Amino acid sequence: MTNWLFHLRGAPLSARIGLALIVIYAILALFAPLIAPYGESEVAGAAYQPWIAPYYLGTDALGRDVMSRLIYGARNTVGLALITTCLAFLIGAALGLLAATVGGWVDTALSRLIDVLMAIPSLIFALLILTITGASATALVLVIAALDSTRVFRLSRAVAQGILTMDYIEVARMRGEGLGWIIRREILPNASAPLIAEFGLRFCFVFLFISALSFLGLGLQPPTADWGSMVRESARLISFANFATWQTATFGLAPLLPATAIAILTVAVNLVVDWVLHLSSGLKD
Amino acid sequence: MALKLSPIPKLVLKRLAIGVLTLIVVSAVIFWAVELLPGSIATEVLGQSATPETIAAFNAQFGLNDPPLWRYVTWLGNAVQGDFGQSLVTRRPITDLIGDRAFNTFFLAAYAALIAVPMSILLGLIAALYRGSLLDRWISSSTLAVISFPEFFVAYILILIFAVQLGWFPSLAGVTPAMSLGERLYVSFLPALTMVLIVTAHMMRMTRAAIVNLLALPYIEMAELKGMKRWWVIAIHALPNAVAPIVTVVALNLAYLIVGVVLVEVVFVYPGLGQLLVDSVAKRDMPVVQAACLIFAATYILLNLVADVIGILSNPRLLHPR
Numbered sequence: 001m002t003n004w005l006f007h008l009r010g011a012p013l014s015a016r017i018g019l020a021l022i023v024i025y026a027i028l029a030l031f032a033p034l035i036a037p038y039g040e041s042e043v044a045g046a047a048y049q050p051w052i053a054p055y056y057l058g059t060d061a062l063g064r065d066v067m068s069r070l071i072y073g074a075r076n077t078v079g080l081a082l083i084t085t086c087l088a089f090l091i092g093a094a095l096g097l098l099a100a101t102v103g104g105w106v107d108t109a110l111s112r113l114i115d116v117l118m119a120i121p122s123l124i125f126a127l128l129i130l131t132i133t134g135a136s137a138t139a140l141v142l143v144i145a146a147l148d149s150t151r152v153f154r155l156s157r158a159v160a161q162g163i164l165t166m167d168y169i170e171v172a173r174m175r176g177e178g179l180g181w182i183i184r185r186e187i188l189p190n191a192s193a194p195l196i197a198e199f200g201l202r203f204c205f206v207f208l209f210i211s212a213l214s215f216l217g218l219g220l221q222p223p224t225a226d227w228g229s230m231v232r233e234s235a236r237l238i239s240f241a242n243f244a245t246w247q248t249a250t251f252g253l254a255p256l257l258p259a260t261a262i263a264i265l266t267v268a269v270n271l272v273v274d275w276v277l278h279l280s281s282g283l284k285d
Numbered sequence: 286m287a288l289k290l291s292p293i294p295k296l297v298l299k300r301l302a303i304g305v306l307t308l309i310v311v312s313a314v315i316f317w318a319v320e321l322l323p324g325s326i327a328t329e330v331l332g333q334s335a336t337p338e339t340i341a342a343f344n345a346q347f348g349l350n351d352p353p354l355w356r357y358v359t360w361l362g363n364a365v366q367g368d369f370g371q372s373l374v375t376r377r378p379i380t381d382l383i384g385d386r387a388f389n390t391f392f393l394a395a396y397a398a399l400i401a402v403p404m405s406i407l408l409g410l411i412a413a414l415y416r417g418s419l420l421d422r423w424i425s426s427s428t429l430a431v432i433s434f435p436e437f438f439v440a441y442i443l444i445l446i447f448a449v450q451l452g453w454f455p456s457l458a459g460v461t462p463a464m465s466l467g468e469r470l471y472v473s474f475l476p477a478l479t480m481v482l483i484v485t486a487h488m489m490r491m492t493r494a495a496i497v498n499l500l501a502l503p504y505i506e507m508a509e510l511k512g513m514k515r516w517w518v519i520a521i522h523a524l525p526n527a528v529a530p531i532v533t534v535v536a537l538n539l540a541y542l543i544v545g546v547v548l549v550e551v552v553f554v555y556p557g558l559g560q561l562l563v564d565s566v567a568k569r570d571m572p573v574v575q576a577a578c579l580i581f582a583a584t585y586i587l588l589n590l591v592a593d594v595i596g597i598l599s600n601p602r603l604l605h606p607r
Contacts, residue, residue: 119307121544124581131574259438266433282450
């Protein structure tokens with residue numbers, strides 16, 4: 001950890017901006033009830049108020065405060081994406097490392113299964129499964145985690161195979177260490193750099209995926225505040241955008257607010273991932 | 286020595302066999318995913334209060350009493366011949382629902398591809414040739430930004446600028462079969478442009494990476510050292526070796542176009558297959574969802590297959606075996 005803090009001082013401007021943005025999002029998500037002026041689905045006033053105090057970003061069709069919903073959205077959308085990515089990594093990395101270490105028919109069987117799952121485009125597969133399970137937060141997390149773990153599986157298997165050719169693995173095996181020890185104490189520490197970078201990329205992907213499904217009306221269900229569904233709910237307002245006066249302009253910009261929130265976070269994570277990738281490749285040679 | 290066969294036919298045949306096998310397995314997954322449904326399709330559609338008689342009649346009408354394996358074989362056999370059965374909600378043949386929409390979707394994807402492919406290869410080449418320059422850095426950062434944006438963000442920005450502010454193009458792409466080609470191209474310009482922007486960003490970055498890798502190889506340096514012109518080096522030495530990676534990149538992105546079309550269609554209310562799929566998922570109309578998924582998945586698998594086969598065919602090392 002101190003290692004990372006040390007590198008932070010030499011981080012390029014883009015990575016610093018990315019990190020700062022991520023910290024802001026994290027604070028908003030963690031302390032949403034303290035920061036948001038109104039409740040998540042509280043009707044705060046009349047519908048479609050302009051951007052003036054006390055509704056700094058106006059109100060939506062039901063009179064809910066848009067700023068409060070954006071802040072709660074950070075908690076719901078980002079939180080869900082984080083849980084999903086962690087789950088995908090738990091499944092994918094565990095199976096990938098296991099497949100590489102054990103080898104033989106376990107490796108073959110798992111790899112063939114993953115090949116089939118990856119042959120179906122993930123959005124299409126997710127839509128198919130969500131038809132069967134119905135749209136709910138749990139279904140969403142499980143489906144996307146399962147689909148995404150296939151990518152993690154491929155990467156961690158490939159990385160582990162490279163590490164397995166090393167002498168220290170052979171030494172550990174000859175010492176009589178068990179499977180669990182070899183995976184946890186020998187492979188995992190050496191595979192952490194590419195896996196951390198992949199975590200960032202996967203998070204972006206999952207986050208966009210959840211937003212897309214919510215935008216299609218198949219993700220988080222109302223009245224939960226969520227950026228994807230907020231875009232969906234206010235989408236048709238954009239045709240009323242009119243930059244003649246300040247008030248009409250803000251009215252039409254409503255769908256762009258949650259969409260911008262999504263876009264900024266993905267850009268921020270990408271900036272940091274670029275830096276981590278650069279760092280881990282630079283440290284090797 | 287003359288008997289030494291080129292390994293190409295064997296490799297291509299092997300890849301084709303794997304492709305066909307994947308198609309069959311994927312169709313089975315799509316078919317049997319429905320069997321995991323808690324309860325039966327009949328109670329799902331008719332509701333919990335359905336009487337045993339209505340359920341029996343429903344099962345008989347849709348042939349749900351046959352053994353699953355038989356139903357799968359008939360389903361797949363009919364689907365290959367273009368018959369996808371009946372919608373549970375509208376009770377209309379699915380082929381009627383899908384026909385025009387599938388055409389619209391492929392039209393939109395082809396429209397976007399015709400603009401995106403030449404543009405991104407050219408931009409990728411330029412960025413790779415002048416890498417490190419201001420132009421390259423500008424292209425790289427702007428494409429990174431576009432990749433990070435959700436599709437609907439790009440779409441709404443385009444609507445805001447070109448439809449609402451400038452009024453050049455309609456914001457809703459309601460194409461009808463009666464439209465002429467010109468009208469069609471005009472009405473569906475904004476959805477096509479959205480996909481062009483997203484796909485170009487991906488394709489350009491991958492093309493640039495492929496060319497940059499090539500340019501670092503010793504024989505390129507050799508060609509440059511003997512005084513060849515830059516563009517000539519690219520045309521003679523780099524491009525033949527770059528065909529395989531570039532074609533793979535193009536086919537991967539075309540596969541993405543076919544799938545990414547779903548979101549774009551919903552934003553622009555474009556009457557395509559993606560919109561139908563999303564509507565049917567919301568209504569839980571299983572046969573329609575299965576049919577749409579099968580078409581999307583098959584196109585995706587076939588494009589990936591084509592990419593791999595062209596990759597094998599254009600590999601100089603395989604073409605001139607030692």
